[in-house]
Amino acid sequence: MSNILDDLAKNLAKQGAPVLGGLIAGAIGGPAGAVAGSLAGKAIETLAEQLGTDPTPEAVNDAVSNPAATPVVAEAERIATVMRSVWEIEAKRASDAQAAEIAQGFVAWQAIRVIIQVIVWGGWALLLPVGLFGGNWGVKPLVGFGDMLTAWGTVTTVWMIVFHGGHTMKEVLPALRFGRPR
Known part of the structure; x- marks a missing residue:
């Protein structure tokens, strides 16, 4: 460079x-x-x-x-x-x-971001074992496993778009000549 x-x-x-x-x-x-x-x-x-x-x-x-x-x-x-x-x-x-x-230093908005990350990925950590071994553990979900996957997948997708997509768009859109010029 x-x-x-x-x-x-x-x-x-x-x-x-x-x-x-x-x-x-x-x-x-x-x-x-x-x-x-x-x-x-x-x-x-x-x-x-x-x-x-x-x-x-x-x-x-x-x-x-x-x-x-x-x-x-x-x-x-x-x-x-x-x-x-x-x-x-x-x-x-x-x-x-x-x-x-x-x-x-570490402020509230950073803490909220970490908490949401823990909730999103912790949800997957709970959802997958329940889906795979739920019957063996005596757990009977109220909603079908496919519906749970769809719902939690939507939650995860929205979080990924909001968090990661925002940072990506800040970098990508100016390169595409979209929006206001700097």
């Missing part, structure tokens, strides 16, 4: 875009996932929007390498110069919010 960012920063320097190149060069050496949402990520998104390409370092680097892109890069540089302070404020706020959440 840092090789492509390094190449992109060098190509931007050749195109006369020191602000964009500096923002992207600042991400070199960091973890690959840190680029998205960072100042470098904002610079890449701005370039991609102006160049009409995908917001990936590879696609932007390919587009910037074209000498015909010089006026477009100059416009993106102008936008980045104006927006840099806003991006820095956004990054600071996100960092501060995350630090505050970590400083508070």
Whole structure:
């Protein structure tokens, strides 16, 4: 990842875009996932929007390498110069919010999530032995085993969609260009 960012920063320097190149060069050496949402990520998104390409370092680097892109890069540089302070404020706020959440430690919403996980998976731990060995233990369910599986499967599915699906959608939808642009 840092090789492509390094190449992109060098190509931007050749195109006369020191602000964009500096923002992207600042991400070199960091973890690959840190680029998205960072100042470098904002610079890449701005370039991609102006160049009409995908917001990936590879696609932007390919587009910037074209000498015909010089006026477009100059416009993106102008936008980045104006927006840099806003991006820095956004990054600071996100960092501060995350630090505050970590400083508070284990809070009620985290406890509720753990409790619901225990209930959902504990239900399966009870349901399956009852279904397999219920008659041998003298347990007579009021509802048929197929109906219990369907009902608890629905509970599990809803929990998985709410918990895991929400986190997945936060990552997937922007990549699909769905919703508001960042």
